[in-house]
Amino acid sequence: MAQQTGTARPGGRTARTRESVHAAVRELMVELPGGGITIADIATRSGVHQATIYRRWRSPNALLLDVAVNDLAARAPVPATGDLRADLTAYASRLSQELTRPGGLDFFRAIVAAAHESVEGSLELMVPRLDQFQAMLDASGTAELTPLDVFELILAPMYVRAMLPAGAWQRFADPATLVDNVLAVRDHRRS
Incomplete structure (x- = not known):
């Protein structure tokens, strides 16, 4: 089990x-x-x-991922105030700070290692975070976006940026720009 x-x-x-x-x-x-x-x-x-x-x-990797998920949820909760721009900005800003601290990429490394063993197992541990993204979207009344949209438009670029050497692509994955991108996708889907 x-x-x-x-x-x-x-x-x-x-x-x-x-x-x-x-x-x-x-x-x-x-x-x-x-x-x-x-x-x-x-x-x-x-x-x-x-x-x-x-x-x-x-496995050790599944355990490392469980610890990483637990710790990240405690350090960087997903707000759900009903103001999507404010919630995404607060979350993306905290994530940016989290990724630049020593050990900030431990979560990403744990996901990659666990996925090599079991994609299903690593995705199962991501469900609580995706549920938090859904709660944020629900609180704002945003039906045009999914939790995976938030993942693809905010998390993925920020993790890529964090893996690059300091100074490389400085403007890439700027939290404010990423939030604008999410809102632009939402607005496009509404029209």
């Missing part, structure tokens, strides 16, 4: 196990920034048996 995020009882054994394992992964990511983290390392650090970790996450 794959790890199901957000379905455990708050404070229950599953939640405590998940937090212990996540904490161990975060510590190991600092100690081993180049990767190479194993389930055995995580089990030793967390005190959770390897079989439990394998049963819930199936």
Whole structure:
């Protein structure tokens, strides 16, 4: 059975196990920034048996992705105030800051690594973020766009820009320009 995020009882054994394992992964990511983290390392650090970790996450990459998704959601929530321009601008600006901090591309790397093992598994962990994008679109009354539009028009260009050397394509993936692009697509689809 794959790890199901957000379905455990708050404070229950599953939640405590998940937090212990996540904490161990975060510590190991600092100690081993180049990767190479194993389930055995995580089990030793967390005190959770390897079989439990394998049963819930199936691989180190799936676990790294689960931690990355969880941490990113906490650091960069998706606003849903009803003002699409303001919500997209706030989200894109936070994402831009997040991507430029040390370790900012860890989430992207975790997705890529997990996708090599299981595209379905990595996409499953993205569902909560896509649901947050849908909530933002719903709050603004925007039926012309989908969460995948937000992904393709905001996230994809920003991640590409973050992978480029500093100074290369400086104006590429500017949050304000990307938001204007999303709104232009919405307006085009309305006409």
